[in-house]
Amino acid sequence: MYPVERRLLTLKRYVRNKARPEDSIAEAYVAEESLTFCSKYMTDVETRYNRSPRNKGFSDESVFGVDVFGHGVNLIGGCQLTYCEKFDQLIFYVRNNCAPVEEYVGLFKSQLQEDGVAEAHIDTRFRQGFVTWFRNHIFCRSPTEMIDDDLRALACGPDLRVRLYCTCVVNGVRRMRKKNKRSQNSGLSCMGTHNNKDIDFYGTLKEIIELQYNNKEDGTPRSVVLFRCDWYKLDGKRIALKDDGFFKSVNTGSLWYNNDSFILATQARQVFYLPDTKFGKGWQVVQTFGHRHLFNVSEIDLGARAEIVPPTA
Structure with missing residues (x-):
């Protein structure tokens, strides 16, 4: 709120000789700029420019041969062991x-x-029989055929007991399921298909679920983290998504896809919901954002020159 006052406080701290405050500020400023310039080239020394991020994952995708195991989600806090009624749907x-x-x-x-x-009826039969068929197909193959160990562990299936967490860190973002919380870290969106069209689904996080598979030979754990979400209905005469080109408003009073509420943790994108003052109660404005530590800078071909168009009369 007070950028000038904050900057003056920094400059006052540079003063070491009160008889010549301007010289002290100039000397300290040059020293700070020099140290900042040098610190960006010190890879083996921890500085504020190469410090590990606060919200950091735990693993590398290159360790696993199956992408769902290399999720890099850092689960925080204790877990609750339970049996899930929709266990087959998770698998x-x-x-x-x-x-x-x-x-x-x-x-x-x-x-x-x-x-x-x-x-x-292919989609229905596919949902009902693919899990069993895939397991039998992997384990009934010839011993001479090379099957990746991670793929074999995926076919074997996870532990029957799932682990529920309250907080996790994924893609550098801390997520918490909204239960007796005033924070808004539970809003998310995910790309999906509805009526053969790709749309963005918007909802809230309800459960953080971890599935434990067999460990690797070196002891590295294999796991998959999923989110169970409540998706807001975006189709209908009175509750359809309202988009005026600037803001998107969703109705939070109606839900859909209750039987298809699971997504991978890496598929979620965080959003915030703000009260909609135009449409009133039950409507929320979807607010997307970009992370402060992530930059999407377009690459420019330095060899190509921009075409200069002379001004017209």
Whole structure:
């Protein structure tokens, strides 16, 4: 609120000789600029420019051969061991959203078509039988065929007991499920498909779920972190998403996709919801933001020159 006063406080701290305050400020300013310039080239010394971020993940994706295991989510606090009623749905979503499993998805759907399953029932049969088929297909293959250990662990399945957490750090953002909290770290959005169209789904975080798989030979744990969310309904005559080109407003009174409420933690993007003063109660304005420590700078070809267009009369 007071940038001038804050800057004067910094300059006053530079004064060491009160008889010549201007010289002290100039000398300290040059020294600070020199140290700042040098500190950016010291990779083996911790400075404020190479300090580890406050919200940091725990693992590297290159360690695992399956992308869902290299999520890098840092789970904070204690966990609650419980059994989930939608355990089969969790396993299906993980396998259906794993890149190395895409070829097996296409193979299973082709097999359903060869068996004479109608096109309208393929999606239903796929949801019901893909988990079992994938496990049997991986373990019944010839021993001479090379199967990645991570893919084999994924086919084996996780522990029947899931772990519920209240807080986690993913993609440099701290997320908390909104339960008796006044903070707004629970709002999120995710890209999805509705009526064969790609749209942004908006909702709130309800549960942070971790699935534990078999550990690697060196003891590195394999796990998958998912979010259970409440998605706000964006389709309807009175509650449809309102977008005037500047603000997007959603109605928080109606929910949809209750049977498809799980996403991977890495698929979520954080948003905030503000009260909508135009449409009144039940409507929230979606506010997106960019992280202060992340920059999206477009690359410029230095060899190419910009075309200079002379001004017209």
